[in-house]
Amino acid sequence: MTTRFGAPGTGLSRREFLAATGATGVTALAGCSAGGTSEPAATTDTPAQAQTDSPNLPYTSPPTVVNVDDQGGEVTMGTQRARHAVHPLDTMGGPVEFPRVWAFQADDNDPSVPGPILRTTEGNAMEVTLDNTDGRRAHTIHFHGVRKTWENDGVPTTTGIQVPPGETHTYEIPANVPGTHFYHCHFQTHRHIDMGMYGIYRVDPEGYEPADREYFMTVKDWDSRVPRKWAGEADFTYNSASRNPDVFTVNGKSAPRTLHPEKGSPIIVDEGDLVRIHLVNGGYMSHPMHIHNHRFQRVEKDGGTVPEAARHDMDVTNIAPAERHTIEFTADADPGIYLMHCHKVNHVMNGTFYPGGMLTGVVYRSVMDSDIFNQLMEYAGYSG
Numbered sequence: 001m002t003t004r005f006g007a008p009g010t011g012l013s014r015r016e017f018l019a020a021t022g023a024t025g026v027t028a029l030a031g032c033s034a035g036g037t038s039e040p041a042a043t044t045d046t047p048a049q050a051q052t053d054s055p056n057l058p059y060t061s062p063p064t065v066v067n068v069d070d071q072g073g074e075v076t077m078g079t080q081r082a083r084h085a086v087h088p089l090d091t092m093g094g095p096v097e098f099p100r101v102w103a104f105q106a107d108d109n110d111p112s113v114p115g116p117i118l119r120t121t122e123g124n125a126m127e128v129t130l131d132n133t134d135g136r137r138a139h140t141i142h143f144h145g146v147r148k149t150w151e152n153d154g155v156p157t158t159t160g161i162q163v164p165p166g167e168t169h170t171y172e173i174p175a176n177v178p179g180t181h182f183y184h185c186h187f188q189t190h191r192h193i194d195m196g197m198y199g200i201y202r203v204d205p206e207g208y209e210p211a212d213r214e215y216f217m218t219v220k221d222w223d224s225r226v227p228r229k230w231a232g233e234a235d236f237t238y239n240s241a242s243r244n245p246d247v248f249t250v251n252g253k254s255a256p257r258t259l260h261p262e263k264g265s266p267i268i269v270d271e272g273d274l275v276r277i278h279l280v281n282g283g284y285m286s287h288p289m290h291i292h293n294h295r296f297q298r299v300e301k302d303g304g305t306v307p308e309a310a311r312h313d314m315d316v317t318n319i320a321p322a323e324r325h326t327i328e329f330t331a332d333a334d335p336g337i338y339l340m341h342c343h344k345v346n347h348v349m350n351g352t353f354y355p356g357g358m359l360t361g362v363v364y365r366s367v368m369d370s371d372i373f374n375q376l377m378e379y380a381g382y383s384g
Contacts (some may be wrong), residue, residue, distance in 0.1 A: 007265035009215035022369035061110035080111035099231035101196035114147025115199030145181030178205035179303030211276035218282035221245035248357035255359035256379040269331040292338035299324035335364035
């Protein structure tokens with residue numbers, strides 16, 4: 001799989017990125033990329049015991065786009081306990097880390113939070129095998145948007161189907177509703193989503209015309225006590241009614257890590273590009289997402305195409321939990337670096353530090369050799 005720089009989608013190649021930054025040897029600093037070893041299987045899932053093996057768990061990697069059509073319509077989704085570096089450095093209110101997450105892992109790829117972006121084409125079908133062989137608790141996968149049979153809905157209380165530890169189960173998911181959709185574990189949903197078990201499912205319509213730049217983004221609010229509890233580092237009784245979000249992410253990272261060209265999700269563009277962003281809310285709060293100095297139109301919502309007559313220019317789209325908005329804009333601003341962020345100010349913070357949190361940026365390739373871009377890369381943990 002070719003590594004692209006920028007948010008998941010059609011970013012730059014390594015060669016293009018180095019040429020744009022005027023560098024020939026840019027290297028990523030240590031931090032999120034350092035992984036751990038696999039831990040031995042166990043039968044307990046109590047938080048008290050979990051703390052003893054946290055240092056041995058691997059770190060998550062950024063979500064990748066899996067073209068399921070290229071795999072004959074089949075994908076295996078493993079479950080993996082891992083650590084998750086939200087922002088691993090001490091810049092801008094860091095470090096922020098979850099010592100325990102439950103991650104999805106597509107085939108032989110690394111585990112990721114959010115989970116892998118599953119992409120297929122209208123009229124095809126996917127066989128999604130949930131492999132819980134190494135799991136410690138039951139899981140399922142529920143797909144929003146598409147129409148499927150009852151037994152494939154992924155809800156254990158209404159289908160009677162769950163995937164216990166040590167077992168596998170295959171879901172038959174037809175690609176019969178084009179658009180951008182959402183999937184997540186539906187076993188003890190409130191807890192399992194807050195532990196990282198969610199992702200994007202994309203069905204391209206027949207005759208799909210890609211944009212010049214196309215990116216996928218999932219925003220999420222987190223109560224950091226939950227992953228710390230399951231690592232044995234927090235002692236509290238989980239109650240979704242008293243949930244207290246204190247970490248806010250774009251594709252699992254908080255600013256400035258969101259601007260890291262490999263670990264984060266900068267929106268890299270060239271002047272004149274048609275830019276398409278598939279935006280999904282994987283959390284439990286609404287997030288008014290704002291882009292600086294660009295006007296966009298919302299062209300899809302929850303898998304439905306917005307009619308031309310109903311579209312209008314805007315610079316804020318308020319996305320509710322589980323909603324999916326696809327927005328488009330032309331990169332026609334004065335070339336520079338422009339923020340994209342939630343406009344609830346406390347969601348753009350790392351603890352008491354502002355700015356941070358649910359913030360990334362539109363970055364024009366032509367300014368990536370500037371001093372300000374180099375400064376942002378240092379904050380993000382990427383340096384040449």
